Amino acid sequence: MRDTLLATPRINLAELPTPLQYCPRLSAYLDGPRIYVKRDDLTGLGLGGNKVRKLEFVLAEALGQGADTIVSAGVVQSNSLRQIAAATARLGLDFHAAVITDRVPNVDPDYQESGNMLLDALFRMKAYPCSVKEDRVVFMQQLADKLRQQGKKPYIIPYGVSNVLGALGYVNCVLELVMQMQSHACSFDAIVHASGSSGTQAGLVVGAATLLPAIHILGIDIDAEPERVRRDVVHLSNELATYLRHRPASLDERIEVVAGYAGPGYGIPTPEMVEAVSLFAQLEGLVLDPVYAGKGAAGLIGLVRQGRFTKEDTVLFLHTGGMPALYAYRSAFVRHIAALSPECDI
Numbered sequence: 452m453r454d455t456l457l458a459t460p461r462i463n464l465a466e467l468p469t470p471l472q473y474c475p476r477l478s479a480y481l482d483g484p485r486i487y488v489k490r491d492d493l494t495g496l497g498l499g500g501n502k503v504r505k506l507e508f509v510l511a512e513a514l515g516q517g518a519d520t521i522v523s524a525g526v527v528q529s530n531s532l533r534q535i536a537a538a539t540a541r542l543g544l545d546f547h548a549a550v551i552t553d554r555v556p557n558v559d560p561d562y563q564e565s566g567n568m569l570l571d572a573l574f575r576m577k578a579y580p581c582s583v584k585e586d587r588v589v590f591m592q593q594l595a596d597k598l599r600q601q602g603k604k605p606y607i608i609p610y611g612v613s614n615v616l617g618a619l620g621y622v623n624c625v626l627e628l629v630m631q632m633q634s635h636a637c638s639f640d641a642i643v644h645a646s647g648s649s650g651t652q653a654g655l656v657v658g659a660a661t662l663l664p665a666i667h668i669l670g671i672d673i674d675a676e677p678e679r680v681r682r683d684v685v686h687l688s689n690e691l692a693t694y695l696r697h698r699p700a701s702l703d704e705r706i707e708v709v710a711g712y713a714g715p716g717y718g719i720p721t722p723e724m725v726e727a728v729s730l731f732a733q734l735e736g737l738v739l740d741p742v743y744a745g746k747g748a749a750g751l752i753g754l755v756r757q758g759r760f761t762k763e764d765t766v767l768f769l770h771t772g773g774m775p776a777l778y779a780y781r782s783a784f785v786r787h788i789a790a791l792s793p794e795c796d797i
């Protein structure tokens with residue numbers, strides 16, 4: 452597995468290794484397992500996040516094929532688009548994106564222009580509005596065809612940068628973790644993280660099944676589609692195992708996607724997410740986002756309260772980034788912040 456990973460072309464985009472941090476105040480507050488955070492919000496490029504690791508492999512392939520233009524798709528506040536936009540800016544590639552405009556209902560006014568959207572514009576992403584009702588794969592192909600007719604050499608990055616090459620970024624993360632566990636003299640019983648388009652979880656599951664088989668990976672569904680997420684993780688994990696020419700035992704049975712923390716739908720705030728974002732901020736000075744890491748952390752807190760982990764356990768929360776989207780969700784936090792400081796009128 453390691454040989455195939457190392458033989459796969461890769462460019463350097465991320466600041467690695469990302470820090471591994473113990474959270475004593477959060478652990479004490481929850482009165483459960485020891486909690487560590489792996490800071491993949493600090494991968495660096497374009498304010499960081501989990502896509503930067505994936506893009507190291509995916510954009511290496513694009514460059515290898517002579518691409519001068521990248522095409523992808525994401526929602527208005529997509530962290531994926533923001534990280535691709537930053538990477539293409541750094542590499543001097545053009546970036547054209549299908550922006551899915553109507554996936555999240557009842558959004559703040561800031562949702563359309565602040566947070567990731569502001570950064571996308573600064574990185575010079577060219578945005579093409581696309582309805583959630585349209586087939587985004589067809590939309591991207593048609594966009595790529597038009598660019599080809601204009602003499603460009605486009606390369607399509609799938610939604611969420613989730614394909615075999617993207618998932619390799621998280622096999623690589625497991626390799627990094629093996630070394631960090633040695634240097635920090637710690638080990639983990641479980642890794643908990645937000646799971647959506649499946650690439651992060653597939654890479655973690657295949658990597659951990661091979662290198663750290665005692666660690667259980669728990670993906671928290673943030674899409675309100677747990678069966679779909681699990682199906683996608685199973686599919687991509689199997690593709691990844693084939694690519695790596697290494698099939699860990701009981702691969703499918705190791706894949707767990709936890710339901711119940713997405714609320715009514717993708718991108719819709721929940722009270723559990725607001726609590727999680729607030730606790731991480733107040734107890735550890737850590738910033739989560741409302742769509743992914745915030746709901747992932749709500750899942751972690753919920754599992755601790757349900758007794759899924761004991762006080763003897765050590766759990767790693769993978770912070771996958773997404774912080775810019777916080778600025779697009781001010782109203783979700785207004786009542787909470789007002790309750791904390793009644794004199795402060797925001």
Ligand SMILES: Cc1ncc(COP(=O)(O)O)c(C=O)c1O
Pocket residue numbers: 500501530531611613645646647648649650651652740743744771772773774
């Ligand atoms: C901040 C953040 N966390 C987690 C995820 C989920 O990762 P994946 O799509 O690989 O399942 C995403 C995906 O966009 C994300 O932006």
